[in-house]
Amino acid sequence: MTLARRVIPCLDVRDGKVVKSVRFVDTKDVGDAIELATRYDREGADELVFLDINASHEKRRTMVEFASAVADQLFIPFTVGGGVNSADLAGEILRVGADKVAVNSAAVRDPRIITEIAGRYGSQATVLSIDARREGDRWEVVLDGGRVPTGIDALAWARDGVARGAGEVLLNSIDRDGTKQGFDLGLTEAVASAVDVPVIASGGASSAADFVELFRKTSAGAGLAASIFHYGDATVGDVKDALAAAGIPVRPPERAFA
Amino acid sequence: MIAIVDYGVGNLASVRKALAAVGAHAELVRDPAGLRNATAIVLPGVGNFGHCSREFHRFGFAPALRGARERGVPILGICVGMQLLFDGSEEDRGEPGLGFLAGKVVEMTNVPRLPQIGWNALGLTGAHRWLRDVREGDHFYFVHSYVPEPAHARDLLGTVEYGGTRCAIAGSDDLLGVQFHPEKSGANGLRLLSAFVGATTRAAVRS
Numbered sequence: 001m002t003l004a005r006r007v008i009p010c011l012d013v014r015d016g017k018v019v020k021s022v023r024f025v026d027t028k029d030v031g032d033a034i035e036l037a038t039r040y041d042r043e044g045a046d047e048l049v050f051l052d053i054n055a056s057h058e059k060r061r062t063m064v065e066f067a068s069a070v071a072d073q074l075f076i077p078f079t080v081g082g083g084v085n086s087a088d089l090a091g092e093i094l095r096v097g098a099d100k101v102a103v104n105s106a107a108v109r110d111p112r113i114i115t116e117i118a119g120r121y122g123s124q125a126t127v128l129s130i131d132a133r134r135e136g137d138r139w140e141v142v143l144d145g146g147r148v149p150t151g152i153d154a155l156a157w158a159r160d161g162v163a164r165g166a167g168e169v170l171l172n173s174i175d176r177d178g179t180k181q182g183f184d185l186g187l188t189e190a191v192a193s194a195v196d197v198p199v200i201a202s203g204g205a206s207s208a209a210d211f212v213e214l215f216r217k218t219s220a221g222a223g224l225a226a227s228i229f230h231y232g233d234a235t236v237g238d239v240k241d242a243l244a245a246a247g248i249p250v251r252p253p254e255r256a257f258a
Numbered sequence: 259m260i261a262i263v264d265y266g267v268g269n270l271a272s273v274r275k276a277l278a279a280v281g282a283h284a285e286l287v288r289d290p291a292g293l294r295n296a297t298a299i300v301l302p303g304v305g306n307f308g309h310c311s312r313e314f315h316r317f318g319f320a321p322a323l324r325g326a327r328e329r330g331v332p333i334l335g336i337c338v339g340m341q342l343l344f345d346g347s348e349e350d351r352g353e354p355g356l357g358f359l360a361g362k363v364v365e366m367t368n369v370p371r372l373p374q375i376g377w378n379a380l381g382l383t384g385a386h387r388w389l390r391d392v393r394e395g396d397h398f399y400f401v402h403s404y405v406p407e408p409a410h411a412r413d414l415l416g417t418v419e420y421g422g423t424r425c426a427i428a429g430s431d432d433l434l435g436v437q438f439h440p441e442k443s444g445a446n447g448l449r450l451l452s453a454f455v456g457a458t459t460r461a462a463v464r465s
Contacts, residue, residue: 002379002419002420003374003376003377003378003420004378005376006376006377041444046377068271071271071272071275075272075275075276075279075441075442075444075447075448076399076442076443077399077401077439077442095270095271096271097271099272099442121304121305122304122305122309124304124373124375124402124403125304125305167373167375168375196371197371197372198371198373221371221375251377251397254397254444254445254446255446256445257444257445257448257449
């Protein structure tokens with residue numbers, strides 16, 4: 001037996017509703033977030049990630065209340081990201097029952113937030129979320145769904161973030177996000193080789209086979225996807241069945257709690 | 259009353275909410291005196307052992323926990339809370355644990371990545387009544403870089419494979435420490451917590 005590879009549905013949340021962004025524009029409503037999260041849990045999701053896609057400004061209270069509501073009903077780990085811009089806000093989200101917070105643009109603007117959150121709440125609660133896009137022969141960190149280039153090298157940033165205390169890297173390929181072309185294996189393995197913490201690959205998954213390929217060809221600890229699950233192209237259970245059939249270690253379906 | 263030791267660190271709300279899900283009312287206790295009426299105690303903790311240990315001692319919980327242990331109050335330690343049941347950790351030398359279980363907490367070496375984050379299968383090496391519903395191979399959610407090494411084989415009740423065989427569960431009669439997070443381990447975790455809550459009820463009847 002060994003550590004299972006994780007399958008993580010991602011829910012883009014706005015005002016408690018799930019939306020799916022295709023390259024972060026053109027969003028569509030796909031229903032109540034907690035209802036959907038509960039379904040994923042039943043189907044065998046190993047963790048959940050909630051990204052509040054417009055929390056950057058006025059919606060912080062909503063994020064904390066939302067995290068609390070999730071923790072009331074679900075007993076699997078979950079991460080909250082999107083708009084986490086202070087260690088205090090991270091603390092509030094963790095205190096109500098979230099397991100991790102993901103920081104992205106706030107960390108690029110001021111990397112000290114990584115150290116601060118990790119120092120107060122531990123590296124295991126601190127996820128560095130990176131949006132990366134291919135630029136010539138390297139990957140560049142971009143913000144705001146790709147609208148804002150930073151000039152920062154994604155591998156260097158991953159290393160720096162981990163050195164500052166991030167306990168996990170959530171790596172989103174902007175080139176693949178919403179394209180259904182499969183995970184970006186090159187980017188994923190490059191980052192996974194650059195750091196010694198677990199890497200969650202994100203962006204581009206369109207089938208169970210994409211997850212099999214991800215775990216066969218890279219050392220990512222987890223694969224994250226949104227639309228494949230939202231629109232029923234495959235269930236979480238389908239993906240885990242395919243992984244198990246391919247000999248990849250997964251958490252088996254659990255016996256229900258009576 | 260089940261008391262969750264609140265020394266300002268960790269996933270207290272998650273533990274309270276998971277206990278609520280198995281029908282138990284638990285209260286966060288910030289004052290060591292509040293442990294006197296506890297029928298059972300959960301000692302949580304996440305993150306860094308040294309930080310947890312310092313805060314735990316600063317709040318003055320060690321004597322209250324020792325008193326509870328002497329009274330036979332069931333105690334469940336989770337993650338760093340489990341590690342605190344041991345003598346101490348190399349993560350922060352000099353920060354003592356409670357010494358309820360003999361052994362040291364050490365950093366995992368020869369591992370693919372640290373922390374270990376995710377679901378891993380349990381090996382059962384000993385029996386304990388709060389583990390009555392746990393089966394060999396059940397998956398639980400782990401998040402840790404350090405792990406206790408029990409000095410006595412009899413205290414080692416469960417193992418996990420991560421760059422070697424590691425201690426996942428340790429304990430004795432009214433004491434159990436789990437390295438994983440039962441409050442985040444889905445149905446498997448709720449079953450374990452439910453068995454613990456059952457022990458609480460019996461302890462209350464005894465006293």
